[in-house]
Amino acid sequence: MSTWDAIVIGAGMGGLVTASQLAQRGAKVLVLEKYLIPGGSAGYFERSGYRFDVGASMIFGFGTQGTTNLLTRALAAVDEKLTTIPDPVQVHYHLPGDQQLRVHRDYGEFISELTQLFPQEKKGIRRFYDECWRVFNCLNSMELLSLEEPRYLLRIFAQKPLACLGLAAYLPWNVGTIARKHIRDPELLNFIDLECYIWSVVPANQTPMINAGMVFSDRHYGGINYPKGGVGQIAQKLADGLAKYGGEIHYQSRVNRIITAQGKAVGVECANGQIHHAKRIISNATRWDTFGHLLPDIPRSEQRWRKWYKPSPSFLSLHLGVRASAIPPGTDCHHVVLNDWAQMEAPYQTLFVSIPTLLDPDLAPEGYHIVHAFTPCWLADWEHLNPREYEQKKEALAGQVIERLLALFPRLDADLDYMEVGTPRTHRRFLGRIQGTYGPMPRRPLPGLLTMPFNRTSIPGLYCVGDSTFPGQGLNAVAFSGFACAHRVATDLGF
């Protein structure tokens, strides 16, 4: 039995930012993580001399200026810093009809390359992406904290009235509506769908405009920057910072139950039988894993949320080690391959490829590269298989992905040194996420971010943080959720 100011269930990025922010304010914080290391889907694993990122290697939020560089800020708050390596191209698209497009760090260069593909839409392209900048500039001019804290809202409204009104105006909108104001060409609209899909896993008409403002502008402002030593270093450094400020993380501590008394969350019970009490409980597990699992009941507000959002697909992931000769000189770090616009959302169709060793060669033995290839698919496709069927399916689908990779890297098969294949079952098992999901997705077009819940829940004393809270998926997004959650909890605790 022990008593804390706050207990955080899960050391994913959302949980770690919340915990480190609270500890830095003087709160006594305990993080309970079921796995061996921190990071969750932003963790890593090592095999045969390779250090693989568990999830995506394309990192936003590491800029040096403005207010939206939330990873830089979260680390700095606990006196930590990471060396980062700038990526000159956010993504190299391989589009249907053998078209190629690179999203350069330089905004002008990107716009000019896109305009060469769609010259008839020169004005529309400029107007659409400039409108994204308007959203970003509002966000990037203000301190980003909890929108559930009325005194903060009054303060930023007094400081930045135009930016607040600008954001309030965009909150209910999705990208599809804004894009259609400026663009007519159906193929260009398909491309805008893909621009959204690769991080939101839904097309433009379901992707909140505020999030697109962040992603489509920050890639040119703060840029995409890779942390030296791999994505896992971010969580590791936050965990170090947390410890410096007196917080604790217990690994291999799976929480089985949130304990309530008179309807209020007051503690947790772990699988090892330990019980911990705290004034506030914060869950970094998804809302689906929190309500109905850690707490038996699903409150009415959560039932409503489930009518709006469902778990998005998971991924089939190939983590490959290859001889350097497989990767031609001049290759970009991140690629997206799509052969048919109509198939963008179909399982195993849109292929994501990252080669983080092009930025940080130390992640692989000398003379070798890491290739992480992943493609969305559903858990249902992988359930009810016996071990032999499961292995056979993994092998067959991995073979199909490699076949597609050969179009980009013809020597890849001959130069293959190591392969580890993850499925939705792997993601569910190791990340503890329902159906191995990447995050929540709207069941239908919703009013932008208006339906995304903040950190407080309908259970007094219980908060949620991470990608099933405002503003959704992405490391920088869950970092925002962590800043906001810590701000709200600290205020409630009187810190």
Ligand SMILES: NC(=O)c1ccc[n+]([C@@H]2O[C@H](COP(=O)([O-])OP(=O)(O)OC[C@H]3O[C@@H](n4cnc5c(N)ncnc54)[C@H](O)[C@@H]3O)[C@@H](O)[C@H]2O)c1
């Ligand atoms: N390039 C990128 O932007 C990038 C890279 C990696 C991850 N991500 C994003 O990170 C987001 C996820 O971050 P997050 O903070 O929401 O969560 P997360 O799922 O990454 O972390 C949750 C953590 O909670 C732990 N956990 C779950 N249930 C538990 C229990 N009962 N007891 C103890 N521990 C438990 C898990 O082991 C995990 O470490 C995703 O949206 C993904 O997009 C983005």
Ligand SMILES: CC(C)=CCC/C(C)=C/C=C/C(C)=C/C=C/C(C)=C/C=C/C=C(C)/C=C/C=C(C)/C=C/C=C(\C)CCC=C(C)C
């Ligand atoms: C007062 C008054 C009047 C009013 C009020 C209003 C206001 C103030 C409002 C506000 C709002 C806010 C603050 C908002 C915020 C937001 C945010 C922060 C957002 C963020 C976002 C982010 C994001 C979305 C990100 C994402 C990312 C991602 C997801 C990524 C991913 C990646 C991947 C997957 C990779 C790919 C790969 C390849 C391509 C290879």
